[in-house]
Amino acid sequence: MKSQQKSRWSTTLLGLMVVLFTLALVVYPKEGFEAGLGGMKLFWHTVFPSLLPFFILAEFMLGLGVVRGFGVILEPLMRPLFSVPGIGAFALSMGLAAGYPMDAVITARFRQQNLCSRVEGERLLAFTNTADPLFMIGAVAVGMFKSPEIGALLAVAHYISAFLVGVSFKLWGRRVEQADHDENPVAPVPAGTPHGTSAKRGNLFLRAFHEMIAAREEDGRPFGKIMRDAVVESMQTLIMICGFIVFFSVLIDVLRVSGLIQVIGWPIAVVYHVFGIHSGLVPPTLAGILEIDVGTAQAAAVQAAPMLQKLALVSAIIAWSGLSVHAQVASVLTETDIRMRPYFLARFLHAAFAAVVTVVLYALGMGHVAATMASSLPAFAAAQTMTGQLPWWHVMEASLDLWLLLFALLAVLSVALWVVRKIRVVAWRV
Template sequence: MKKKTELLRCTILLLISLGAGLALSLFPDTAARGAARGLNVCLSVLVPSLFPFLVLSVFLVRSGAAALLGKLLEGPMRFLFRLPGCCAPVILMGMAGGYPVGARGTAALLQAGEIDEKQARRMTLFCVNAGPAFVLSAVGAGFLHSPRAGGILLASSLSAGLVLGVLLRGHDPLTVQSRSISRAPAKAGDALVASAFDACRSLAAMCCFVILFAVILEFLSILIAPGMMLACLSAVLEITGGCRDLTAQGAPLWLFAAALGWGGLSVQLQILSLPGAPRLSYPRFALARLAHAVLAVPFAVVLNAIFPPEITAQEVFSNTSSQPAADLGGSPIAAGALLVCCAVFLAACYSPRFGAGRGKKEAHGRL
């Protein structure tokens, strides 16, 4: 029975591969358009909005600065999430930087020995949030032409993520304790160089998935007539194009909140393929993303009723095919978090503890 199942699986994969190869051969222009569209998203959205946060999230862990910040937030972290305080900076960076940043910081904590495998898996389930740069600028101001709508969506997504983290905290007291053996903090200069290379490697993997799903969506747009069904399918597969397509169909705001909570299959595969990521089955991760999407809906409905965004049908549909009007990197919340982490970076550079006791002068010379 097992052999038959494996044979059936291999046969299906072979047919899919042959079909994909045939489609690429018959419609090379379609594939090229999709790849160009995905590459444009990478260069205009992904790299400028994520790279600084990826570098800083890993640097906070490698330099030992996360442990320093964690001491201040040890109590709230243990009470809310049953996690050590060193996880607080990573959760903050995940909320300010975007989908993969929190997951990459979690992997760095695991590699540094600050948390165990069980804690890393739990963090990966809820430290996945859409960043302010994308939600406020691209979705709110760019697609919906309403900064207030972007604020509602951001608040809904972040609130749902925090609630999910509380629900996943469990009751095992051992999960509160971090590992007793952890790696010594690296020198600030070494940590910065390693973090930059790590961010480049992570971004390369993310861009590959974005381009791949852009090609898939380009072919699906040929097979499926434009409409709400195609827009929802687009949101399930890739969040940027999905939000654009939902805007074109006049989707309600709660549907955007659900899409942002889900994150898209492209983002999910990016996270699971990150270097050093904890071993986590996709069904469990997908269930957590679905729970995030469901939790975000009531937040969006309530906030939309209290603070209704000023959107007219003419504003929404007049420029649905245009690029986002706002600068994708211009988020005050993300900029504030970035400045705070830069201050921590400077403090770590000149701290005797994180400079291995060699003093400011030698640390400055190594940088």
């Protein structure tokens, strides 16, 4: 009875909100059209060319078994740190290179192919939902703040906080896993290794090769069909993302011109007043809750607010990623059993960690140090030279460089851990 009443109230509330939004579009048709056009331009000039190649490449790697092969190599790194299979490194690296919502697309594909359990998918989605460095350094720092050092600071804080979220979610769902183990006394084959090859002893790279071949044979599709499926599924996902971007762009602008955003934001204004945060950051906070680009741009434009407060807010908005990205992730996960509740919890935790880490790094004067360290990476160096928006082929080149660098680093760390483990076993036998 309580669940039925709750469902009725939520349906009534959502219906009322939809009616009010429709009436607002009738009252402000010009503003709604211009906001929708701006969202479409953002998608066409930035999102579409930057995400489409990564979506297609991800489908290729899954179909050809490359992901399962890398998963065997990276299992010794990802399993102890985050309690996820080694293929999680692929979602992490692709999310880092392409940004939102690439990690959700990869994680959903893992779950559909039974390469991870539901709990492991939720853990993986918790810390791989990251922004790409070109957005933080190029668009936010150079484009909005006119300072590459700020971009390096935001990027370092963003990835440190994502790592903290991953470690924090290591114990997520342990009771569910224990209950499944109690129901099935026979130890299941680790997720991501359907044939159990990664669980056997032997040469690490040889096992990875065998797993890749086994995955390719299991898929069985010819190369032409893999290419067709990759393009079709990628285009469908991108069209869905385009719809969400346009919708939330219109929603934010209608709330702004109608004055409703001031009414909705009064609780945040009270909290900001209590903690001594500048009142001019209330509208950017509300905009950032809905959409990441609008929120960061508005926060950077508040001239009277202290720089530290603006940086902490921008860092939290980037980590939160906005309800627009959340809606995209939810739509991608509809064909899986991965729940959105842990994802929301992880985003809130990521935002809190990012704000705190940004304040600490700023207080320690780490902005210039982070910029010096980051300038040695190809993607960071390309973003620092931005005076406007980079052409899409430059974005792709820098993102691919960073993706390959991260994947190589993860592989080296995983092999190092495997070697240390072998040495310990040999020493114990001796």
